[in-house]
Amino acid sequence: MNGRKIILPGEKIADARVQVPGAFNDSQATYASVVGMLDEEGRFIPMEKKYRPIVDDVVIGMVTDARHAGYDVELNLPNVGFIPARDIRLKLELGDFVVCKVREVTETGDMDLADVRRLPRGQMVVFPPAKVPRLIGKKLSMINLIKENVGDILVGNNGYVWISEKADIPLAIKVVKMIDEGAHFSGLTDRVAAFFAKEKQNKVI
Amino acid sequence: MMASSTSEVRLVIDGKRMDGRGPEDLRQLRIEAGVLHEADGSAFVEWGGNKIICGVYGPRECIPRFLASPYRALVKCRYMMSPFASLEEHSRSGPSRRSTELSKVIREVFENLVIAEKFPNTQIDIYIDVLQADGGTRTASITAAAVALANAGIPMKDMVSAVAVGKADGQLLVDLGKAEDNFGQSDTPVAFASRSKDILLIQMDGMLTRDEMARVLDMAERAEGKIHAVQADSLKRHYEEAGEKKFLM
Structure with a gap:
């Protein structure tokens, strides 16, 4: 864990009022509201988090209802996303995987989605939303590494990961699990790269 | 010294309890x-003879719909004792007067802690199953549920830990066991x-003087620190070592 410290809900993380995800303020200080850790620079990183949609987030979902006005999309959330039919030309069917952008979120969490793209056949995997930044990596380093070695893969901010049927799905699931378990260790990209190298060697033999 | 007990059972002898603990252990x-x-x-949670498992779900769609609040998430709690949990409980473990009460008091603890305003129109479910009971299941349940909620990533203002302090054989004792609870003079579960x-x-069974009540709260607060340390340790272990072991295979 190299000098990092696990923080529990209610623990003080700063002596001033600062706005950090996964934290809340009283009149003088900032406290964690979820389990997280303080890194070497004193930044708070939540380790468990419920995803709350924000405008312009990229989300992946499955069409669960097709009506005249539009489509409902299941997004691993209590609320469903809605794609207004007049905004899109393509016809969707129940069970289609789609990737889209959040265009609008109401106060109660209902969303309108835009920039819809239908995904080809593949497999959906659930991933903890708090760790999505690790799966993508700095400047897409991690996700590009996986794409190189596995095939087409797409990550939504809501925690759904889509893997193309043409990709090596078992290997992809293995790697995604590995990143889930090791999300709070440093040098993660190097370890995943080493893992791929080893995997390749095994294949040759 | 004679124990000023109203019951005939001797629960504390020479400052030692039936299982060899001191009064504050x-x-x-x-x-x-x-x-x-x-x-x-x-x-x-394994706490003495208690074995309690707790699962948390949510925030998820609120059912039935008419209970949903557009202002906050609903916290729901279901406490249940298994048919084989203790001597008194018999073959059926459906809702009883007792489990309904416990579900309510545990729910109220977490309604005060969970930051529910972030999740309108949803519910958060806390399921508590007592597999084996040995006195103090409500406090153990609260202690377990706090860890489960933190593990679920549900935002909370604070952690909570609970312990029962009571009077048995005329003495104030922390963390009552089943016999001390059943044959003692008072049982006061407190959650901090x-x-x-x-x-x-805070609930109270039996009788305590004002002075004793103040001491009970003092003792409970001291015990709370110890319980919180165990809770913190469990979460740290879950997030540090378990991950490390799996990851550095």
Whole structure:
């Protein structure tokens, strides 16, 4: 864990009022509201988090209802996303995987989605939303590494990961699990790269 | 010294309790976080003879719909004792007067802690199953549920830990066992928020003087610190070592 410290809900993380995800303020200080850790620079990183949609987030979902006005999309959330039919030309069917952008979120969490793209056949995997930044990596380093070695893969901010049927799905699931378990260790990209190298060697033999 | 007890049973002899503990000692407490695959968060507690498992789901769609609030998430709690949990409980474990009460008091503890305003129109479910009971299941349940909620990533203002302090054989004792609870003069479960030390639950069975009540709260607060340390340790273990072991294979 190299000098990092696990923080529990209610623990003080700063002596001033600062706005950090996964934290809340009283009149003088900032406290964690979820389990997280303080890194070497004193930044708070939540380790468990419920995803709350924000405008312009990229989300992946499955069409669960097709009506005249539009489509409902299941997004691993209590609320469903809605794609207004007049905004899109393509016809969707129940069970289609789609990737889209959040265009609008109401106060109660209902969303309108835009920039819809239908995904080809593949497999959906659930991933903890708090760790999505690790799966993508700095400047897409991690996700590009996986794409190189596995095939087409797409990550939504809501925690759904889509893997193309043409990709090596078992290997992809293995790697995604590995990143889930090791999300709070440093040098993660190097370890995943080493893992791929080893995997390749095994294949040759 | 003669014990000024109204019961004939001797529960404290020479300052030692039936299981050899001193008046302020806790029973052995072990907590494991994240034991269930399908729940969003979970915890298993072994506290003396108590074995309690807790699973947390949510925030998810509120059912029935008419109960949903557009202002906050609903916190729901279901406490249940297994048919084989203790001597008194018999073959059926459906809702009883007792489990309904416990579900209510545990729910109220967490209604005060969970930051529910972030999740309108949803509900958060806390399921508590007592597999084996040995006195003090409500306090153990609260202790377990706090860890499970933290494990689920549900935002909370604070952690909470609970302990029962009571009077048996004329003496104030921390963390009553089953015999001390059944044959003692008083049983007072208390739940403290860990940072603010707010009292989130206090109930009292039997009689205590005002002076004794103040001492009970003092003792409960001291015990709370020890319980919180075990809770913190369980979560730290879950997030540090478990991950490390799996990752550095």
